[in-house]
Amino acid sequence: MTAADLLPIWHVALGEALLLVAMLVAINGLDDLAIDLLWLRMPAAARAGRLPPAPELGPAPAFAIFIPAWDESAVIGAMLRRLLAGLDWPDVRVFVGLYRNDPAGIAAVMSVADPRLHVVIGPAPGPTTKADCLNGLWQALLADEAARGRAFAAIVLHDAEDVVHAGELAVFARHLPGHAMVQLPVIPLPDERSPLISGHYIDEFAESHAKDLLVRQWLGAGLPSAGVGTAFCRHMLGRIAAQRGGLPFDADSLTEDYELGQRLHALGGRGVLVWEQVGGAPVATAEHFPADFEAAVRQKARWLVGIALAGWDRLGWQGGLAQRWMLLRDRKAPLMALVTLAAYVLLLLLVLDTALRMAWPAAAQMPKVASGPLLPLLWINWLLLCWRLLWRAWFTWRLHGITEALLASPRAAVGNFINAAAALRALRRYAAALRAGQPPAWDKTVHRFPGAA
Incomplete structure (x- = not known):
């Protein structure tokens, strides 16, 4: 068989692959477009993440802040000092979960002297899972409540690298009544x-938290927790704990925060994302995200394993139409990441096909791949892109200004x-966990905190 004999096979294979990928890209693009159009239809207050006026504050509710920490000695001390210095709330307790085989982390936390700080060192060596560490903090909270004879109103989740806004507890106090x-x-x-690797999180969170999650909220679908800057009603967590043998967090889960939001919704509890401003700036949780490729892939692979793969098994497809649609959007992420990678490969192959046509008369006689009914589909995908x-x-410009917005496209x-590399890693890790018959371990990344050494 000569090279000329292979030309028809090349032409058909490239055309079929291009058609399949273009159709998947178009379906995904129309799915995202539907979210955009729904956001535009929402009332102005809902688009801005503003809830109806809250009732006047009664007695200040008691808050417990949970911070699970494994190997966080580089950031946990600076984070706690800043957090405790900014906490202006009459009744708050900060529970920090540590492991006995993390002496540096223990020393960093013990260096912070504050009566509101409660250190919990788990009995098992680390790392276990973040959810397991949180369960240890839950048990410490129950002991604290029994000792003082008063229950907390809510539990707030934070991570060791979070820059916590001083006004967050006031926002939680205003909106927790009636919300889970x-x-x-x-x-x-x-x-x-x-600016590119760490910076791409800026664009993703700007669009997700200022549009996608607000659309979920408006449609009445379950709102997933981001795991930080989240307050949970103590009563609702107690209901979940009662169903789970006394522990609200599933120790086998890598994305216990996401699952908790979905489980609260299944129990009839409503979750809300609130945008409020103090001094012209949003009350939000700020943090540094991974700055190198491998760390970003590792973090996103953990998210994909917990949300899209294990989450499918663990949560199923419960709920109404809007809820199932949002679950589908969460779980299509690994597939679409690989489809996008395939689209880049096909683009390179199209460039190669063009070069062949220019250099080889036999190839120039073959019909063009991007022609016929495929051409309008490619134009639709271009417009959607x-x-x-x-x-x-x-969305990046609204939060971060023009300089960051100009970087959003690259x-x-x-x-x-x-995302493609994370999808491949997630599939490998999940397959290995299934073969081993046990959940993946806590695959954490190295964190940074502003001003920490």
Whole structure:
């Protein structure tokens, strides 16, 4: 068989692959477009994440802040000092979960002297899972409640790298009555060392927390917790704990925060994402996100395993139409990350096909691949891509200004490669966990905190 004999096979294979990928990209693009159009239809207050006026505050509710920490000695001391210095609330207790085989982390926390701080060192060596560490904090909370004869009103989740807004407890106090969960926005901090890799989180969270999650909220679907800057009603957590043998967090889960939001919704509890401003700035949780490719892939792979893969098994497809649609959007992420990677490969193959046609007369006689009914589909995808990039840049501009908005488009390409690599890693890890018959371990990333050494 000569090279000329292979040309028809090449032409058909490339055309079929291009058609399949283009159809999947178009379906995904129309799915995202539907969210955009719903956001535009929402009332102005709902689009802005503003809830109806809350009733006047009664007695200040008691808050417990949970901070699970494994190998966080580089950031946990600075984080706690800043958090405790900014806490202006009459009744608050900060529970920090540590492991006995993390002496540096224990020393960093013990260096912070504050009567509101309660250190909990788990009996098992670390790392276990974040959910397991949180369960240890839950048991410490129960002991604290029994000792003082008063229950907390809510539990607030934070991580060791969070920059906590001083006004968050006041926001929680205003909106927790009648709600099972109150989520504050998460705003990634710009990193001058990594404007593309760390910076792509800026664009993703700006669009997700200022549009996608607000649409979920408006449709009445379950609102997933981001795991930080989230307050849970103590009573509702107690109901989940009662169903789970006394522990509200599932120790086998890598994304216990996401699952908790869904389980609260299944129990009839409503979660809300609230955007409020103090001094012209949003009350939100800020933090640094991974600055190198491998760390970003590791973090996102953990999210994909917990939400899209294990979450499918663990949560199923419960709920109404809106809820199932949002679950589908969560669980399509690994597939679409790989489809996007395939689209980049096909783009390179199209360039190769063009070069062959220019250099080889026999190839020039073959019909063009991007022709016929495929051509309008490619134009639709091009228009959807331009729309998507403009929307992402606009949401970034609203929160972070024009400089970051100009970087949003090149960062989208970087994010696509990170997401594809994370999808491959997630599939490998999940397959290995299934073969081993046990859940994946806590695959955490190295964190940074502003001003910490």
